[in-house]
Amino acid sequence: MLATAASNSDKQTERLVLALRKRILNGEFSPGERLTELGLVSLLQASRTPIRLALERLANEGLLDAIPSGGFRLRLFGLADIRDAIEIRGVLEGTAVRFAAERLESAGELAQVKRLASEATMEIPITIEGFAQYLETNKRFHRELWRLAKSASLFRELEHACKIPFAAPEALVFGVEDLEQSTAFIAAEQHRAIVEAIENREGARAEALAREHSRISRRNLEFALRSKELSNRLPGLTLISDQ
Amino acid sequence: MLATAASNSDKQTERLVLALRKRILNGEFSPGERLTELGLVSLLQASRTPIRLALERLANEGLLDAIPSGGFRLRLFGLADIRDAIEIRGVLEGTAVRFAAERLESAGELAQVKRLASEATMEIPITIEGFAQYLETNKRFHRELWRLAKSASLFRELEHACKIPFAAPEALVFGVEDLEQSTAFIAAEQHRAIVEAIENREGARAEALAREHSRISRRNLEFALRSKELSNRLPGLTLISDQ
């Protein structure tokens, strides 16, 4: 019926990837559970062909594992897996900002990151919309850092690494009364320092800073796992199984 | 006819992935060229369904690009892309050996890498089989390093990053009369030093060594691009376009 003749942004498959990912993160399947094509047909109102394609994509995102004899099952995530994924993201972002420092041509290229960094320096608003705005700014700041690396290969790897739940820089930023303001200040200071390092062509410093910056996410992850209320607010936390 | 009901190791799709990758690296398609499903049907003797799946997989390996309006085209590789891919592999392997150093429990775990390292220390044999053996040992040494990191997430990212042509550690090891013996010695010394650093829990040193080690590949790449004979021997070199 609706065939847009697009392989990447086609309506059906793309819709299915989003819908499935959402359901998975919402905890609608148990870790290790097999996802059969026919079962999803009735659940997602689509034919087997696009469903298979969506499963394939989610598998190489890392959400699903391919079963040797065929089909896919929900991947088992341990706390260690997520922690490592965050660390890897930090390593790659560190490389990105090192590249950015090494490849900077003019200070003018930093206008956008500087703007985004200063935006996020402001106090976190209490309102929901304000907080969503803060999240968005934070995400755009990180993406801008990726862009400044001027490396298509690195950009690809960063995108791939951030598909893992909670690995993305914007995944574990949340407002808890205690942490909220202080971690926001720390993060803003780190952002500022990273940009400064890039501007001064201090590649090694920028790299070290970006790595350390990623460990805010690790800290937040461990905090979230100890907090009941957050478990309810953060979809996907139920995926983390052992310890 | 032959349906093995396997999604990962199924006969048809897997065969197609291998066949297509081989043909691509052999330069049977020109960079940027669109690969149509029907065109491949007659070329590869298979139906559209498994061909589509194979294209999808090659696309997220990074060999193909998805066309926004549908279908896939051969990706355009610049020299900079390959260089960055090698650097990224070095960064990830650096992280792997740092993890290995940080997570080493007993020196006994290093028996296998030590054996592989000492095997590759030997003189490179002149015969073809001997050289193939050397390549295999080198590959297994690196894979063993990955394993020692004890991180499924990192292993995944390393495998993904090494799908790019010439990014894998074993991709650009070749015997050229001038470089052959000297680079082999240098590589062997670096291997030895990396293992030593892991054994001593010197994570930062191991990381730095692994990064530098990857630059042998970069050097070999640049050498290969200047050498006509090598261009003929190394499939895929024709994929690198600009500059």
Place this chain on the structure above:
DNA sequence: TGGGGCGACACTGCATGCAATTTCCCTAAA
């Protein structure tokens, strides 16, 4: 001769039928 519009072809996305294999349950025997 150049540019714009229109039409035909080519290509992709989706649906579905078929065949083969896996999986699981139930039974029976040790």
Place this chain on the structure above:
DNA sequence: TTTAGGGAAATTGCATGCAGTGTCGCCCCA
């Protein structure tokens, strides 16, 4: 009670038809 075996249902892999859209070239007009 546990294990081995067999068979039926479930599930995947593959092939192919159909519909819709993108693309390219040709023709007409200025």
